[in-house]
Amino acid sequence: MSVLVYIxxxxxxxxxxxxxxxxxxxxxxxxxQTQAVAISIGDVAxxxxxxxxxxxxxxxxxVTNDNLKSFINQAYASIIAxxxxxxxxxxxxxxxxxSGKGLAPRIATKLEAGLVSGAISIPTFNADSTEVxxxxxxxxxxxxxxxxxxxxxxxxxxxxxxxxEHKVSAQIENFVPEIATTDFNTIVKEIVRATDKxxxxxxxxxxxxxxxxxxxxxxxxxxxxxxxLGAATACxxxxxxxxxxxxxxxxxxxxxxxxxxxxxxxxxxxAIQHLAGVSSSKTIxxxxxxxxxxxxxxxxxxxxxxxxxxxxxxxxxLKTYKGNS
Amino acid sequence: xxxxVCISNVPxxxxxxxxxxxxxxxxxxxxxxxxxxxxxxxxxxAVDLVNGGADGTVTVINxxxxxxxxxxxxxxxxxxxxxxRVNATPKDAWFVANQIAEYAKSNDFDLILTGRESIDYxxxxxxxxxxxxxxxxxxxxxxxxxxxxxxxTIEREIEGGKEVLTANLPxxxxxxxxxAEPKIPNMRGIxxxxxxxxxxxxxxxxxxLTSFSHYETPAIRSNVKLIEESxxxxxxxxLHTEAKVI
Numbered sequence: 001m002s003v004l005v006y007i008x009x010x011x012x013x014x015x016x017x018x019x020x021x022x023x024x025x026x027x028x029x030x031x032x033q034t035q036a037v038a039i040s041i042g043d044v045a046x047x048x049x050x051x052x053x054x055x056x057x058x059x060x061x062x063v064t065n066d067n068l069k070s071f072i073n074q075a076y077a078s079i080i081a082x083x084x085x086x087x088x089x090x091x092x093x094x095x096x097x098x099s100g101k102g103l104a105p106r107i108a109t110k111l112e113a114g115l116v117s118g119a120i121s122i123p124t125f126n127a128d129s130t131e132v133x134x135x136x137x138x139x140x141x142x143x144x145x146x147x148x149x150x151x152x153x154x155x156x157x158x159x160x161x162x163x164x165e166h167k168v169s170a171q172i173e174n175f176v177p178e179i180a181t182t183d184f185n186t187i188v189k190e191i192v193r194a195t196d197k198x199x200x201x202x203x204x205x206x207x208x209x210x211x212x213x214x215x216x217x218x219x220x221x222x223x224x225x226x227x228x229l230g231a232a233t234a235c236x237x238x239x240x241x242x243x244x245x246x247x248x249x250x251x252x253x254x255x256x257x258x259x260x261x262x263x264x265x266x267x268x269x270x271a272i273q274h275l276a277g278v279s280s281s282k283t284i285x286x287x288x289x290x291x292x293x294x295x296x297x298x299x300x301x302x303x304x305x306x307x308x309x310x311x312x313x314x315x316x317x318l319k320t321y322k323g324n325s
Numbered sequence: 326x327x328x329x330v331c332i333s334n335v336p337x338x339x340x341x342x343x344x345x346x347x348x349x350x351x352x353x354x355x356x357x358x359x360x361x362x363x364x365x366x367x368x369x370x371a372v373d374l375v376n377g378g379a380d381g382t383v384t385v386i387n388x389x390x391x392x393x394x395x396x397x398x399x400x401x402x403x404x405x406x407x408x409x410r411v412n413a414t415p416k417d418a419w420f421v422a423n424q425i426a427e428y429a430k431s432n433d434f435d436l437i438l439t440g441r442e443s444i445d446y447x448x449x450x451x452x453x454x455x456x457x458x459x460x461x462x463x464x465x466x467x468x469x470x471x472x473x474x475x476x477x478t479i480e481r482e483i484e485g486g487k488e489v490l491t492a493n494l495p496x497x498x499x500x501x502x503x504x505a506e507p508k509i510p511n512m513r514g515i516x517x518x519x520x521x522x523x524x525x526x527x528x529x530x531x532x533x534l535t536s537f538s539h540y541e542t543p544a545i546r547s548n549v550k551l552i553e554e555s556x557x558x559x560x561x562x563x564l565h566t567e568a569k570v571i
């Protein structure tokens with residue numbers, strides 16, 4: 001028995017979510033009195049992998065192969081499933097990231113394992129079942145999922161779990177599983193990274209704006225506010241539908257669901273579909289000139305006022321604050 | 326080209342979500358059901374790809390009891406040629422994916438489309454499970470899809486960017502916003518949908534591996550603290566000292 005956790009990297013550097021899943025997996029392993037083993041695919045330096053020992057990982061399987069430099073869903077899934085079998089893992093943990101969502105169902109199918117996507121809690125282990133909490137109905141509810149299969153696959157929702165340091169010592173082991181040629185059926189042609197921008201699903205602070213901004217030409221102050229806070233920018237559905245902002249920024253029930261520490265909503269009324277995408281944010285600030293806007297009912301802090309007046313003042317106040325701290 | 330589109334019957338996006346039977350079941354009293362919005366994108370893309378029937382056929386499949394038939398008819402009205410309903414209450418993604426895979430195995434589809442996730446249980450599991458069960462590639466969250474000959478070019482989202490990849494057909498694609506504009510059925514479509522074939526097939530025996538045992542609604546936030554428009558410094562102060570988020 002052990003817990004296997006898949007560690008994602010971006011061009012050789014471990015992602016922020018990698019430490020979240022490592023910490024999550026090692027806490028599960030502690031509960032189960034077993035060890036947490038990490039698996040990494042692609043070229044990641046040993047010194048980088050060694051960082052995982054600060055989060056309770058006692059062993060790292062590293063899989064490097066020229067064919068695995070880019071993300072190949074089927075091959076990666078086969079490798080992680082092979083790693084689980086090699087380590088006798090009965091729990092496999094991944095991040096509920098874009099890649100994790102593609103991998104976990106394939107791994108679960110290979111292992112005939114029950115899969116819980118987007119977990120927000122450490123599992124509870126009963127005699128013949130395991131329970132895990134996750135959001136459902138696009139964050140309008142929290143569901144307890146019971147898994148009855150012997151092997152379980154869990155993907156952890158980004159930002160849902162507090163990373164805890166737990167220092168152990170980790171050995172790094174090269175792992176060379178057999179991979180079928182039929183697992184290389186997709187070819188990555190191009191990767192485009194918006195390097196200057198913070199990834200929305202992983203962001204700790206999100207600055208979001210809606211139709212109250214009146215037009216795409218007014219987003220300069222939103223970007224400036226995001227910049228001051230080190231935040232990602234987001235928008236409501238009407239804004240992306242109108243083409244003012246890209247679809248990738250649309251937060252809500254049919255867009256991206258976020259759970260940052262701080263969500264600042266500017267000129268967004270707070271339709272139920274939008275609230276579904278933000279309700280697991282830790283702190284919500286609403287700036288809206290309409291005191292009846294439904295968003296105020298779910299906010300922690302609110303300012304009833306004109307965004308075009310409040311936002312520039314807020315930027316100035318934050319700059320002063322950052323300058324003093 | 327033969328396309329299979331998997332559709333899910335979900336509560337309307339404006340639904341108030343409540344639970345019944347000691348918070349163990351979704352309360353569907355008064356709930357309007359719709360095609361899952363992401364599946365509607367998948368279906369709209371499929372209808373575009375076959376060019377109104379000139380370049381192939383679109384089959385929709387749903388795993389559900391008889392109550393899902395209005396949603397299936399709507400899919401036919403949007404432009405699917407025929408529909409399959411697997412006559413079973415969906416238990417979990419594993420159960421649903423196995424039912425769909427069973428049908429797909431004997432019908433040689435070139436392309437299988439699903440939505441990126443359903444807006445009720447949000448598992449996003451079926452597309453990749455289907456790919457694995459059928460031993461074909463799967464892309465779970467596609468933002469763009471083009472087909473040229475036997476090759477699909479797919480743009481998928483990654484954290485902080487995008488990735489473009491190609492795969493030979495057949496392939497499973499989970500569609501997100503951007504793949505197609507959702508189509509609204511016209512009167513001709515609605516009339517025609519009544520006479521299109523809707524075949525009912527019985528499920529295969531598959532044991533679910535997970536179940537939703539209990540629900541709670543998220544904690545209601547304490548009353549909003551209102552700050553004067555002229556006093557943004559107070560907001561910055563509260564975010565630092567009280568909320569501790571900056």
